[in-house]
Amino acid sequence: MRNKKILDKSINVKSDHSCVGCGVCQAVCPAGAISLGLDKDGFYKAHVDESKCMNCGRCQEVCSKFPEKFPPPREIPKKSYVGYYRTEEIRWPSSSGGFATALAETAIENGYRVIGAELDYKTFKLEHVVIDKKENLSRIRGSKYFQSRFQDILSRINKNGKYVVIGTPCQIGALRKVITGKKEYEDVILVDLYCAGVLGRNAVDKFVDYMKEINKSGIKIMNMRDKTSSWLLWGMKVIFKDGKQYYRNKYVDPLLYVFRTRQALQDACLECDTYKNGSYADLRLRDAWGFDPKKINEDFKKGLSQVLVYTDKGEELFSKAKNKIFCREVEFLAVKDFGYPRKRNYQLLELLRTNSGLVSIVNIYKRSLSIRDKFRHKLSYFCATDFYISFFKRFEKVLLALPKPVKKFLKKLLREW
Ligand SMILES: Cc1cc2nc3c(=O)[nH]c(=O)nc-3n(C[C@H](O)[C@H](O)[C@H](O)COP(=O)(O)OP(=O)(O)OC[C@H]3O[C@@H](n4cnc5c(N)ncnc54)[C@H](O)[C@@H]3O)c2cc1C
Ligand code: SF4
Ligand code: SF4
Numbered sequence: 001m002r003n004k005k006i007l008d009k010s011i012n013v014k015s016d017h018s019c020v021g022c023g024v025c026q027a028v029c030p031a032g033a034i035s036l037g038l039d040k041d042g043f044y045k046a047h048v049d050e051s052k053c054m055n056c057g058r059c060q061e062v063c064s065k066f067p068e069k070f071p072p073p074r075e076i077p078k079k080s081y082v083g084y085y086r087t088e089e090i091r092w093p094s095s096s097g098g099f100a101t102a103l104a105e106t107a108i109e110n111g112y113r114v115i116g117a118e119l120d121y122k123t124f125k126l127e128h129v130v131i132d133k134k135e136n137l138s139r140i141r142g143s144k145y146f147q148s149r150f151q152d153i154l155s156r157i158n159k160n161g162k163y164v165v166i167g168t169p170c171q172i173g174a175l176r177k178v179i180t181g182k183k184e185y186e187d188v189i190l191v192d193l194y195c196a197g198v199l200g201r202n203a204v205d206k207f208v209d210y211m212k213e214i215n216k217s218g219i220k221i222m223n224m225r226d227k228t229s230s231w232l233l234w235g236m237k238v239i240f241k242d243g244k245q246y247y248r249n250k251y252v253d254p255l256l257y258v259f260r261t262r263q264a265l266q267d268a269c270l271e272c273d274t275y276k277n278g279s280y281a282d283l284r285l286r287d288a289w290g291f292d293p294k295k296i297n298e299d300f301k302k303g304l305s306q307v308l309v310y311t312d313k314g315e316e317l318f319s320k321a322k323n324k325i326f327c328r329e330v331e332f333l334a335v336k337d338f339g340y341p342r343k344r345n346y347q348l349l350e351l352l353r354t355n356s357g358l359v360s361i362v363n364i365y366k367r368s369l370s371i372r373d374k375f376r377h378k379l380s381y382f383c384a385t386d387f388y389i390s391f392f393k394r395f396e397k398v399l400l401a402l403p404k405p406v407k408k409f410l411k412k413l414l415r416e417w
């Protein structure tokens with residue numbers, strides 16, 4: 001009888017619980033033994049065909065499940081800026097202040113190609129694509145809060161070419177592990193997005209079905225960060241092929257509601273402290289929530305970006321982009337914990353696997369909430385309204401002047417309630 005192969009160097013040694021679905025293991029496997037498929041909740045997970053595996057260990061070297069194989073990411077950036085794209089034409093459709101487009105345009109002007117996540121409206125799949133013309137950058141603009149297909153990334157990057165790649169920290173971290181020390185990837189600049197987590201296909205497919213019930217003509221454009229109400233009270237806007245529109249703010253739209261519960265994200269997102277506290281990228285982008293209280297009305301309506309500069313390469317690109325944006329340097333404040341729940345809601349995930357519609361699933365979920373959670377939901381909605389903003393503006397000086405321990409106590413009270 002033949003002995004069973006010992007495959008202690010493949011990614012299979014650890015369960016797929018912490019797989020982020022980046023697919024980079026598939027790209028580096030010399031035996032073509034790895035494939036990526038969707039799990040029962042619609043998240044990409046890697047699978048090894050053990051009959052093909054040669055136990056070379058290449059996949060472990062790039063995989064997030066084995067953080068000990070690579071030096072930890074940088075935690076403290078060299079510099080940090082807050083600002084926005086100069087023209088409304090770009091700032092308005094961007095998720096925060098449009099820094100991503102400023103960087104991407106600058107990159108293209110300097111001979112780079114840009115790789116970002118584009119939503120395919122035929123399949124509703126998200127995929128990283130290459131853009132080499134500024135007028136095509138709208139294809140990748142805006143945050144889409146579900147997993148993008150990243151496994152073809154290495155075949156998209158021509159060796160010795162100049163590229164800027166934008167993605168979630170786990171995708172960018174995996175790519176960094178592959179390209180580090182390789183001369184042929186010297187001109188690749190990596191940009192990641194501070195990331196709270198991603199939804200799986202189950203939730204997205206249900207949303208697409210819900211849209212079909214509302215309007216049969218089909219979706220032309222879907223914007224998960226629409227600012228019609230304001231940047232603070234962002235929402236979901238869908239433009240249908242017949243010109244009609246759907247808009248609900250983030251407290252009402254069922255897909256954004258599920259996203260914002262943070263309880264139907266992929267497993268790995270709940271334990272993603274490495275990527276939340278540090279970055280393998282040259283630059284990190286995020287929403288600049290909480291900055292510029294003096295201009296609160298204007299900026300809370302239109303959006304502000306923050307960039308964290310980690311490397312010289314990143315600094316060079318950002319400096320060149322400065323003629324497209326208004327920005328000012330700010331002190332870096334680490335985001336340690338937003339107080340998001342660190343548990344998945346198995347009832348919600350189970351419901352997303354059934355044939356039930358998204359709206360009825362959300363209603364069942366809402367009914368199951370405790371009175372405390374219902375109150376918290378209402379309170380956070382109030383905090384995003386114009387009324388609250390004008391109230392804050394009026395009493396801004398008083399609120400900001402409160403002693404630190406009182407502010408800390410109030411914050412704790414709000415978070416825990
Ligand atoms: C899944 C996800 C979660 C996020 N969570 C937070 C958060 O909790 N707090 C916070 O401050 N910021 C978060 N961000 C970042 C934020 O939403 C903005 O992307 C960021 O502020 C840049 O905005 P912008 O206006 O400069 O660019 P935008 O024009 O909005 O461009 C964003 C870029 O993100 C890329 N992208 C979009 N969706 C995906 C995706 N699913 N996977 C990979 N790349 C994608 C696009 O290629 C595009 O280039 C998140 C982003 C994503 C994608
Ligand atoms: S490299 Fe990425 S896709 Fe492959 S097992 Fe690791 S986390 Fe999963
Ligand atoms: S150990 Fe090597 S051959 Fe086996 S799955 Fe990993 S990369 Fe492929």
Ligand code: SF4
Pocket residue numbers: 020168169170171195196197198268269270272275
């Ligand atoms: S939260 Fe972490 S694991 Fe989840 S998509 Fe974002 S970077 Fe990846």
